[in-house]
Amino acid sequence: MKKHLASDRIFDLLVNIFLVFSFLIVLYPLLYVVSSSLSHPTAVMANKVWLLPVDFDLMSYKAVFTNKQIGTGYLNSLYYMVVGTVVSVLLTMLLAYPLSRKEFYGRSVVTKFILFTMLFSGGTIPLYLVVRNLGLYDSRWSIILPNAITVWNVIIARTFLQENITDELYEAAQIDGCSDIRFLISFVFPLSGAIVAVLGLFYAVGQWNKYFDALLYLQNQALYPLQIVLRNILIINRNTPSMTVDVEAAIRAQGLSETIRYAVIVVASAPLLLIYPFVQRFFVKGVMIGSVKG
Amino acid sequence: MRKSILIVLFALLLPALLFAQGSKREPEKPAVEYTPIGTFPIVKEKITVDIMVVQPPCVEDYNTNRFSKYMEELTGIHVNFIMVPEQARQEKLALVLASGDYPDAFLGFGIGTELETTYGSQEGLFLPLNKYYSKEWMPNMMKAFEEFPGGIGYMTNIDGNIYSIPRLEGCYHCSNMAKMFVYQPFLDALGLKVPTTTDEFYRTLKAIKERDPNGNGRADEIPLAGSIIGWGDQVERFLLNSFIYCDLDTNINANAESNVGFMMVDGKVDTAMNKDGYREGLAYVHKLYKEGLIYSGSFTQDSSQLTQLVESSAQPTVGFATGGWRGQFATIGGDRFNNFKAIAPLKGPKGVQYSVVFFQDPSMGSLVLSSKTPYADAIMRYFDFMYTQEGTLMQRNGFQGEAWDWAKPGQVGLDGKPAVWEQLKLWNDKDPQNDTWIQTYASATTPSLKNGLASPPITPEDPEYYLPSNNEKTLFDETTYLYKPYEDVTVEVPHLKYTAEENEQFSTVKRELANYIRQSAVKFMVGSMDVHNDRVWNDYVAGLERLQMSNVLALMQKAYDRQYK
Numbered sequence: 001m002k003k004h005l006a007s008d009r010i011f012d013l014l015v016n017i018f019l020v021f022s023f024l025i026v027l028y029p030l031l032y033v034v035s036s037s038l039s040h041p042t043a044v045m046a047n048k049v050w051l052l053p054v055d056f057d058l059m060s061y062k063a064v065f066t067n068k069q070i071g072t073g074y075l076n077s078l079y080y081m082v083v084g085t086v087v088s089v090l091l092t093m094l095l096a097y098p099l100s101r102k103e104f105y106g107r108s109v110v111t112k113f114i115l116f117t118m119l120f121s122g123g124t125i126p127l128y129l130v131v132r133n134l135g136l137y138d139s140r141w142s143i144i145l146p147n148a149i150t151v152w153n154v155i156i157a158r159t160f161l162q163e164n165i166t167d168e169l170y171e172a173a174q175i176d177g178c179s180d181i182r183f184l185i186s187f188v189f190p191l192s193g194a195i196v197a198v199l200g201l202f203y204a205v206g207q208w209n210k211y212f213d214a215l216l217y218l219q220n221q222a223l224y225p226l227q228i229v230l231r232n233i234l235i236i237n238r239n240t241p242s243m244t245v246d247v248e249a250a251i252r253a254q255g256l257s258e259t260i261r262y263a264v265i266v267v268a269s270a271p272l273l274l275i276y277p278f279v280q281r282f283f284v285k286g287v288m289i290g291s292v293k294g
Numbered sequence: 295m296r297k298s299i300l301i302v303l304f305a306l307l308l309p310a311l312l313f314a315q316g317s318k319r320e321p322e323k324p325a326v327e328y329t330p331i332g333t334f335p336i337v338k339e340k341i342t343v344d345i346m347v348v349q350p351p352c353v354e355d356y357n358t359n360r361f362s363k364y365m366e367e368l369t370g371i372h373v374n375f376i377m378v379p380e381q382a383r384q385e386k387l388a389l390v391l392a393s394g395d396y397p398d399a400f401l402g403f404g405i406g407t408e409l410e411t412t413y414g415s416q417e418g419l420f421l422p423l424n425k426y427y428s429k430e431w432m433p434n435m436m437k438a439f440e441e442f443p444g445g446i447g448y449m450t451n452i453d454g455n456i457y458s459i460p461r462l463e464g465c466y467h468c469s470n471m472a473k474m475f476v477y478q479p480f481l482d483a484l485g486l487k488v489p490t491t492t493d494e495f496y497r498t499l500k501a502i503k504e505r506d507p508n509g510n511g512r513a514d515e516i517p518l519a520g521s522i523i524g525w526g527d528q529v530e531r532f533l534l535n536s537f538i539y540c541d542l543d544t545n546i547n548a549n550a551e552s553n554v555g556f557m558m559v560d561g562k563v564d565t566a567m568n569k570d571g572y573r574e575g576l577a578y579v580h581k582l583y584k585e586g587l588i589y590s591g592s593f594t595q596d597s598s599q600l601t602q603l604v605e606s607s608a609q610p611t612v613g614f615a616t617g618g619w620r621g622q623f624a625t626i627g628g629d630r631f632n633n634f635k636a637i638a639p640l641k642g643p644k645g646v647q648y649s650v651v652f653f654q655d656p657s658m659g660s661l662v663l664s665s666k667t668p669y670a671d672a673i674m675r676y677f678d679f680m681y682t683q684e685g686t687l688m689q690r691n692g693f694q695g696e697a698w699d700w701a702k703p704g705q706v707g708l709d710g711k712p713a714v715w716e717q718l719k720l721w722n723d724k725d726p727q728n729d730t731w732i733q734t735y736a737s738a739t740t741p742s743l744k745n746g747l748a749s750p751p752i753t754p755e756d757p758e759y760y761l762p763s764n765n766e767k768t769l770f771d772e773t774t775y776l777y778k779p780y781e782d783v784t785v786e787v788p789h790l791k792y793t794a795e796e797n798e799q800f801s802t803v804k805r806e807l808a809n810y811i812r813q814s815a816v817k818f819m820v821g822s823m824d825v826h827n828d829r830v831w832n833d834y835v836a837g838l839e840r841l842q843m844s845n846v847l848a849l850m851q852k853a854y855d856r857q858y859k
Binding site: 129 | 350379382385389393395598601605606621625626
């Protein structure tokens, strides 16, 4: 028996070593990005940074934050993220709930139509024309409404609701004289905290990273999300072989083109990294629910 | 079940039915009163035109831009600029043209021959501008074209129409951008002269590798380094031209139309890719590679990695480096940057010695007009001003007296002739501003303007000659004295144009052929294919034929005869 315990311990030790090793592998690139963004450009260019910042320097952050559009970009992205997530979660739940009720007439047909859009889409040009003709073009809604519902998320939510909102519960509520709307508000939403958190995170990440939609549907610079602004900062600091240039600006850009991309990564991912720990505890629970039928 | 399907179908169709009602209004033709051509303002009563413009990040807002305002005052034309971020220009153009609701003109989209053929010749969405290519309508543009012989032919589509006006940029040193530079202190330390033949070059590389020119007691020297991605950075583009004329760009992502090793031999389109001279060149590069004289990463890295290689070591290690200018591989203004000097093309064993020619063709598709616009005359006259020296300098550099001024008597240009203008403020596309357009889309930076930049008289003996502030002068001199003598503009294949059917038929073929050539070239140079083995070489040549080399050559010949005979 004792022998068995020893082998268990060795196994545990090996698992722990393996996990620490994996952790380091995941951590290193993140640390490298942060260190590079805080180093002097010439140190990065000369490949001297490997773990900690070399010649600590905030030049690249200065270049990012002195950009006039960065403030509006940040606010816009926050707006798109918050409003977009609320709209998307609400619409997804409102679609998923009826589909989870067996007595909903024609639900298999509706499900098939929804699944169809998962595999086939009209393409960029028809979508652009729809956005334009609906009058969404160059407004904030063009970022929020198209693709507000992701089929994948609808399926997750539907499965969750099927499992957790049982027919017995529904019947009991009905016997007490509860209407469908009341049931939705008083039972379905309060009981789906986990799935709402998961959907919220999925949609929030999607909205935060939105780039191409904004390029296509927005024209007014005041509406640009952070991602476009950051992309512009990267472009402007490209090292281009241009002539009769301001040599000082060119030297600065040659160096900055190395560090600024790291600063941009940090700036762009910081907000999401901050929310993630708070939502994460729902995460595994929410996505995995419904994976085992029983 | 059937009923439910019907209901759902109807529900899906309902929005389509509702929104299909949106009607398109035909714009009524406004009456515009013009002043005589050649006078300002252009119109008697103010008009507004919509121009969609590609916005570089260094311009804050075209609508409030100081130069835009100046143009509005000068011409009486108010332009409503619709700005498109640089990254989205292709998608946006396609979407806007598909939606049917488009502006009067597109500025800065760089619409190439293929798109011009599709949207212009086939769909008729672009207005043919042939009428404006005349001294009567656009005198300034026509004057600028005098410095670009063949330029108008270049702009003409195969259907005989011209759909755009260009950016004319005569970048003198770019026309020989495949340059090589040597780290002069190494040669001084070894007591060697600049190599002039391939044999001397080989011996110099060997000496750098073996005789420790940086004097740190370690054999850490890298005799020759380049990169496969980067402007003029490829080592072989410089070296192969000592064996045969070869414009091959080995970057697999490069354009499949040009720089694939085609050349002109006695007025016939031919390829260097199956010639013995090319094979000897590859063998020479392979010899250098095998002996460790070429840095092994040269065929995989990009120019920022090359810069790291040159700059990262405590003592300098790189002896020779390739690039369009020294900023491609060294930190601008750094000590190593200042010590690299250009060398001329090497003379090969059979006396071949070429500098690759890069034609400075007009940039097509800079400004394209919608075929529906009622304001074509106004827009063309508005942009004709941009082709004057004044218009170009104002668009690019800024206002006269602030950013530039006409040269004072006695000032000398880059080319040693009396200067045309002097720069008061350095051109800077790194900091966002709202004074000028910085990037010139429709303009004429002619050779005479470019080389007419006032420059202090300075010679290579002067220690300040190689500083970045004299970069313009250094590049001009290096190009003139080291590269121009070895260029032959008749061997490079000029830009060829194809019909829509030809494009359709051959675009995949050309892409595959180019990929094959580029991959094989690198394999021969690094030795994964043995260049000395006749069987391997014959297989390679047979592979060219299998990928329709002779059909592509025949097509190019046909296009060449059509345009240039």
